[in-house]
Amino acid sequence: MDEVRKLGLAVEERWRAKNFDELLFPDIARTALEEFALTASIQYIDILKWLNTTQELPKQQNIEATFGQPPVTLFASQRFYVEALFWLDGTTAIHSHAFAGAFQVLHGSSIHHEWGFEPRERINARMFIGDVYPKGAALLRKGDVHTIMPGSRFIHSVFHLDHPSVTLVVRTYPLEEAKPQLTYQCPHLAIDRLDIEEATRRRLQGLRTLWEMRHPAYDIHLAELVERSDLFTTLWILEQDLATRGDIGKCVPLFMAAREKHGRPVDFLIPLAEVRMRQEQIMRKRALVTDAEQRFFLAVLLNAPNKASALDLLRMKYPDKDPVDVIVDFVRGFATSGPGGGALLDVPGDEASLTVLRLQLQGKSPAETAKGVEAGHPAGPLTAGKVASLCDELRASLLKPLFIDAGPDLR
């Protein structure tokens, strides 16, 4: 790791010359990562070998490995450190950072989104209701470098596509003025997820036990806990209840009880639950798929919040193809790639339905789509009524983001 040490010492010297201004650190880190081009000289396996064979490692940060699988500290100085983050699983988490720095893709590739957040209502310093909206999507490949500005100046999500994906990060230790580090949940929430009280964690564990037992007192305990809880705790209870029941419809009584107690902010949590459920369904389906291209497309569906982001990502991956053709081809392929040779997604894959999909992606109205289907299929397998119901079905399916034209507006 001699090259990493040289990079670390150069960053130290250059940052000192700038009086250790935290806001200048991201650019210094980015320039050093580009200049030293460590991706040419370091393979990820070298890092794991170094980890095992070096007698005296730099002080390892985040020893609990709560971020990175694992995070390996390669160089540490008084004010910043350099780490390699290994990833085996993709995460859709949207977050800000309580530190400054820059990162570089060392191995693999990632779907990267930058986001903005427009607060509407402050619940407290660690929880805000507002609008989470996408600012741009990119495919990051080996060697790509990106700065990390501290606090709400830079909000992003990085979904790692490869197994493993490895990122080099040159970063400061946590900065007081950039705290708390917030997690953003589409479309309406920003919270400090680390702020959960120990008592709440234990109570949630107790509730889970009642659920696992299918105990008749579960619903009563749930309602009582919501009745006594603040909004932040209520969010955790709703999340757990949703994850255990796996069906928003079955959580309606709890949402109503929460609405009764906390009022309008709870309305903003319902669309959040819908996004979460859809993402979990796609994650489960993606786990069944081994084909790299199909896994990429499912990652796009998982991460892209709207049509523009999805099309951008597909154009970057398949620059010579029309992204609508790419989508239709994938959906055709998914018609037989589910368990037992059935459909993987919740959309039909017959040619007439694919024509409806194509015309809808091209922005045609249901009436124009019906005409187009008729023209493309003179035998007329689909009536106008059937076309209209297929259009509705597509908008409610796992392909939903492909039919969202702009950032979600849930006023």
Ligand SMILES: [Fe+2]
């Ligand atoms: Fe990050």
